[in-house]
Amino acid sequence: MELDFSKLDGLIAAVIQDYKTSRVLMVGFMNEEAFRKTVESGYATFYSRSRNKLWLKGETSGHRLVVKEISTDCDRDALLLKVEAIGPGVCHEGYESCFFRQFDSGEWKISEQRAYDPSAVYGS
Amino acid sequence: MELDFSKLDGLIAAVIQDYKTSRVLMVGFMNEEAFRKTVESGYATFYSRSRNKLWLKGETSGHRLVVKEISTDCDRDALLLKVEAIGPGVCHEGYESCFFRQFDSGEWKISEQRAYDPSAVYGS
Numbered sequence: 001m002e003l004d005f006s007k008l009d010g011l012i013a014a015v016i017q018d019y020k021t022s023r024v025l026m027v028g029f030m031n032e033e034a035f036r037k038t039v040e041s042g043y044a045t046f047y048s049r050s051r052n053k054l055w056l057k058g059e060t061s062g063h064r065l066v067v068k069e070i071s072t073d074c075d076r077d078a079l080l081l082k083v084e085a086i087g088p089g090v091c092h093e094g095y096e097s098c099f100f101r102q103f104d105s106g107e108w109k110i111s112e113q114r115a116y117d118p119s120a121v122y123g124s
Numbered sequence: 125m126e127l128d129f130s131k132l133d134g135l136i137a138a139v140i141q142d143y144k145t146s147r148v149l150m151v152g153f154m155n156e157e158a159f160r161k162t163v164e165s166g167y168a169t170f171y172s173r174s175r176n177k178l179w180l181k182g183e184t185s186g187h188r189l190v191v192k193e194i195s196t197d198c199d200r201d202a203l204l205l206k207v208e209a210i211g212p213g214v215c216h217e218g219y220e221s222c223f224f225r226q227f228d229s230g231e232w233k234i235s236e237q238r239a240y241d242p243s244a245v246y247g248s
Contacts (some may be wrong), residue, residue, distance in 0.1 A: 001225075001232045007173060013137045013151055022146035027137055027202040039227070049131060072232060074215050075220035080153040080223045091198050099198035099204045101125075103163070108125045110195060 005032055011047060012077050017089070019068040019082035020118050024097040025090045030059070030079065043072040044081055061121045063087035089115035090124060128201040129156055131194040136201050140214070143192040143206035149214045152181070154203065166191050178196060184225055185245045187211035213239035216246060 003010055011029040018025055030038065034054055037045040044065035047061035060062030069082040073113075078094040089096040094114035102111040129136055133152040138148075142149055152164065152170035157177055161169040168189035174181040182188030189207040198204055213220040218238035226235040 008132065015139050015148055015151060017148060023206050024139055024141060024148065025154065025210070026197065027139060070227040071223040071235070072225050072227070074217045074219075074224070076225075076232075078222075080148050082140075092212075093198045095198070098202075099195040100198070101196050101200075103194040108200075113193070 001077065003032070003035065003072060003079075004075065006075050011049075012079060014044070014046065014079040014081055016044060016065060016081050017080060019084055024099060025065075025083070025096070027048070028055075035079070038067060038081075044083060053055070055080055058086065061087065061092070063090055063121075067088065072103060087116075092118060094118040125200065127196060127203075128161065128199060131201050133156065135173075136203060138168070138170065138203040138205055140168060140189060141204060141206050143208055147221055148223060149189075149207070149209060151222070152179075159203070162191060162205075163194070168207060181212065185202070185216070187214055187245075189214065211240075216242060218242040220234070 003012060005085045010031050014028050016025045016028050022104050022111045029049060029103040031047040034045045044057045044067055046055045067081055067083055071080040091098040094116050096115045101108040101109055127136060134155050138154050140149045140154050149183045155171040158169045158171045168181045168191055168214055183232055188210045193199045193206040216224040218240050224234055224236050225232040
């Protein structure tokens with residue numbers, strides 16, 4: 001059984017979930033090569049749509065994602081990765097999860113504190 | 125602040141997570157109208173890429189998703205919906221979650237039992 005990369009021009013969505021807390025940390029996209037690298041290395045590797053190249057999550061920050069479990073869905077066009085997140089947060093804006101904004105009364109509101117100072121990790 | 129529907133031809137990925145158990149149940153796609161209908165109705169509504177139309181999840185099965193909380197990510201191009209799933213399972217193949225296959229020793233293996241008989245719900 002093969003994954004179906006045909007629906008999004010060679011990509012599939014990959015949901016990243018903390019394997020202990022079950023918090024959803026981010027959504028990335030993988031092409032076939034990124035998926036293979038993820039399996040081979042044990043670290044989540046995505047395809048960056050903005051930079052058009054493979055992207056080992058944490059290559060700059062050190063905040064890698066150690067893969068504990070991989071699932072796919074009924075249509076084989078999405079992935080769910082349970083991971084151990086190295087470091088204080090996966091989001092380049094300094095939050096534990098990229099999903100730090102909640103919809104509240106018609107507006108998006110930041111719903112938590114930063115877990116680290118992104119300028120200290122990525123430069124400003 | 126607006127969601128960014130530009131990266132996937134008018135769509136964004138929407139991760140559906142059980143608000144009690146934190147299990148990831150499915151990934152769907154929403155266009156701007158599907159997002160608006162979701163907010164207005166309180167039921168998760170997607171854009172079906174195969175049928176090219178709005179799709180109220182549960183319109184056939186009755187297995188609707190009652191939205192409890194909506195978050196977006198740093199790039200505003202993905203959504204996370206915490207939901208109460210009505211019925212025994214969200215997957216049209218009869219499973220609680222669409223992510224019922226795990227990657228194990230290079231193969232995808234079904235890792236759980238069906239929660240209901242899909243032919244009784246959808247016809248065979």
